[in-house]
Amino acid sequence: xxxxxxxxxxxxxxxxxxxxxxxxxxxxxxxxxxxxxxxxxxxxxxxxxxxxxxxxxxxxxxxxxxxxxxxxxxxxxxxxxxxxxxx
Amino acid sequence: xxxxxxxxxxxxxxxxxxxxxxxxxxxxxxxxxxxxxxxxxxxxxxxxxxxxxxxxxxxxxxxxxxxxxxxxxxxxxxxxxxxxxxxxxxxxxxxxxxxxxxxxxxxxxxxxxxxxxxxxxxxxxxxxxxxxxxxxxxxxxxxxxxxxxxxxxxxxxxxxxxxxxxxxxxxxxxxxxxxxxxxxxxxxxxxxxxxxxxxxxxxxxxxxxxxxxxxxxxxxxxxxxxxxxxxxxxxxxxxxxxxxxxxxxxxxxxxxxxxxxxxxxxxxxxxxxxxxxxxxxxxxxxxxxxxxxxxxxxxxxxxxxxxxxxxxxxxxxxxxxxxxx
Numbered sequence: 278x279x280x281x282x283x284x285x286x287x288x289x290x291x292x293x294x295x296x297x298x299x300x301x302x303x304x305x306x307x308x309x310x311x312x313x314x315x316x317x318x319x320x321x322x323x324x325x326x327x328x329x330x331x332x333x334x335x336x337x338x339x340x341x342x343x344x345x346x347x348x349x350x351x352x353x354x355x356x357x358x359x360x361x362x363x364x
Numbered sequence: 365x366x367x368x369x370x371x372x373x374x375x376x377x378x379x380x381x382x383x384x385x386x387x388x389x390x391x392x393x394x395x396x397x398x399x400x401x402x403x404x405x406x407x408x409x410x411x412x413x414x415x416x417x418x419x420x421x422x423x424x425x426x427x428x429x430x431x432x433x434x435x436x437x438x439x440x441x442x443x444x445x446x447x448x449x450x451x452x453x454x455x456x457x458x459x460x461x462x463x464x465x466x467x468x469x470x471x472x473x474x475x476x477x478x479x480x481x482x483x484x485x486x487x488x489x490x491x492x493x494x495x496x497x498x499x500x501x502x503x504x505x506x507x508x509x510x511x512x513x514x515x516x517x518x519x520x521x522x523x524x525x526x527x528x529x530x531x532x533x534x535x536x537x538x539x540x541x542x543x544x545x546x547x548x549x550x551x552x553x554x555x556x557x558x559x560x561x562x563x564x565x566x567x568x569x570x571x572x573x574x575x576x577x578x579x580x581x582x583x584x585x586x587x588x589x590x591x592x593x594x595x596x597x598x599x600x601x602x603x604x605x606x607x608x609x610x611x612x613x614x615x616x617x618x619x620x621x622x623x624x625x626x627x628x629x630x631x632x633x634x635x636x637x638x639x640x641x642x643x644x645x646x647x648x649x650x651x652x653x654x655x656x657x658x659x660x661x662x663x664x665x666x667x668x669x670x671x672x673x674x675x676x677x678x679x680x681x682x683x684x685x686x687x688x689x
Contacts, residue, residue, distance in 0.1 A: 280557055283564045284533045284543035290551050297600035306658030314381040 367393040367676040368433055373440040375399030375424050379654055380440060386669035393673050396423040401443035403464045404452075411471050419475035421468070431471055435676040436479040439487060440650050442468075479628075479675040482649060486626035490649040493534055493565060496625065500644040503620030504613075507644050509568040516559040519566055523548050528569040530595060544596040569595070570643045574636040576608060579653045579664055580622060581629050581671035585615045586664060588656045605659040614642050621647060628675070629668075 281289075299307075369387055373380040380397050387395040398421050403409060406422035418430035431437075446461050448454065472484065482490075489495055494512060501507050511522040512534065523529045531552070532545040548566065552558065575590040575597050589608035590597050597603060610618075614634075621644070622630050631651025634642045657664045 280561050282533075282543075282562045283552060283555075283558050284531055284546075285541070286555060286558045287531050287546045287549060287552050288543050290549050291546055294599070297602055300601050300659065303601060303655060303658045306654075310378060310382060310654070314378060314385060 367391075367435045367673055369393055369395045369672060369676070370421075370429060370431070370434045370437045371395065371397045371440060372400055372437060372442070373397065374443065375402045377441060379652070380438075382654070382665050383438070383669050383672065386665055387672060390666065390669055391673040393676075396425070396427070396429045398422065398429065399424045400441055400468075401445065402447055403468065404446035404460050405449050409464065409467050409471070411467065411474070419471045421471065431475045432477065434476060434478050436481060436672060437472075437476055438481045438672055439484050442484070479678055481629060481672060481675055482627040487649045490625040490627055490630070490647065491535070493646060496621070496647050497644075499624035500617070500621045500647070502624050503617050505617040505621060505644040506641060508570055511566045512563050513566065514560050514563040516553075516556045519559050520553050522566050523553060526568045530567050530569050532565045532567065532596075534563060534565055544599055546595065570635045570637060570645075572636055572638050576632070576634040576636065576642065577656055578610070578618060578632040578634060579629075579651075579656065579662075579667075580618050580632065581668055582674070583619065584667065584671065585610055585618055586662050586667065588660050588662060601655070601659060605656070607660055607662050617642075617644075625649070629671070 371380045371384055375397070377397075384395045384397050387393045399406065402424075403422060406426075408420055408422045408428050410418070410420040410428075418428075419432055420428040420430060423429050442465075444461060444465065446457075446464050448457060448460065452460070469484075480486075490499075497507050497510060509522075509526060511518065513519055513522075529548050530545050531548050533543050536542060547569065573591055573593050575592060576587050577590060578585055578587040580586075587608040587610050588605050590603060590605055592600070592603040594600060618630075618632055621632075622628065625647070627647075627649050630647040630649055631653055632647045633645040635645055636642055653664045653668070656662060
């Protein structure tokens with residue numbers, strides 16, 4: 278097995294946990310946001326927004342079936358998006 | 365004259381789009397979103413030595429903005445990777461990324477004369493966990509005993525002194541697999557090659573089930589109390605979230621930390637011990653805050669929009685002019 282960083286080694290030791298369901302109130306809030314901002318996004322971006330080049334993975338490209346969580350996922354009010362500005 | 369505000373972030377960033385809309389509709393300000401990951405795609409980046417010429421960046425609505433005309437700039441995200449237009453040879457992707465990054469850096473450094481939220485150099489430094497831990501301590505906040513190392517002997521020694529010590533990453537770039545905060549296992553401590561591969565944060569575990577996510581915009585502090593057994597509450601949000609009043613001492617420490625880091629905003633993660641003592645865990649200089657509004661109703665988007673507009677009224681103090689820029 279190839280060497281992996283300690284934080285991911287510990288994650289493997291602990292085992293993959295199923296992703297928790299998004300709380301209903303957060304889903305509702307996200308849908309309201311989509312209504313508020315969605316039109317703006319469509320008008321502004323058109324063909325420039327969306328697409329494979331932009332979409333961040335929400336499931337695992339390693340075949341993990343979506344249990345591996347990636348920073349920068351597509352959720353609108355997503356806490357998982359990397360907090361860092363410059364990383 | 366109406367304030368002119370720029371938001372520098374990803375083209376599809378919901379935080380950016382929502383705040384733009386609120387700034388325009390609630391405050392009558394002019395606002396543009398500069399899509400930091402679409403600069404190669406949209407083109408039009410321009411700068412020259414001619415003093416009368418504009419310094420142009422593309423905006424998400426297909427126009428350009430002269431950076432010289434902006435009163436405030438929310439520097440929320442900078443992308444190291446540009447989306448390429450159809451037909452571009454990916455062989456030159458790194459060249460394009462580096463070129464765009466340098467030109468943007470130069471345009472902003474030379475031409476933007478308004479109020480930063482927050483300054484790019486301060487933002488970058490503040491993202492460093494080593495730097496922010498020192499800053500929080502200087503501001504009077506309690507911080508956990510921490511070791512950042514890739515030396516197996518030192519890591520084992522630290523963990524023996526702090527039973528139940530936790531491990532967490534030093535950085536979490538966008539688009540990479542997330543690792544949650546976890547208790548250090550014996551299996552990890554026995555794996556010298558893994559410990560030695562790259563440094564990680566090893567930290568005293570702060571016992572307790574009460575976590576605070578605190579948004580500090582200028583002088584204003586708004587906290588949400590999160591009651592969760594998990595060390596890392598982000599992975600399951602099906603837990604109680606509610607607004608939480610802060611005492612003056614903690615607010616002072618939070619604002620002091622921002623002052624130390626030369627930031628004008630920050631999103632803090634703090635944990636309360638069983639005795640109720642707050643312990644600083646980290647500050648995110650451009651952290652996520654919309655989900656907190658969704659989960660407990662604190663109107664953070666409205667508050668942030670008002671804060672951003674208010675920045676235009678603030679003096680462009682010399683404190684923002686970080687020495688190395």
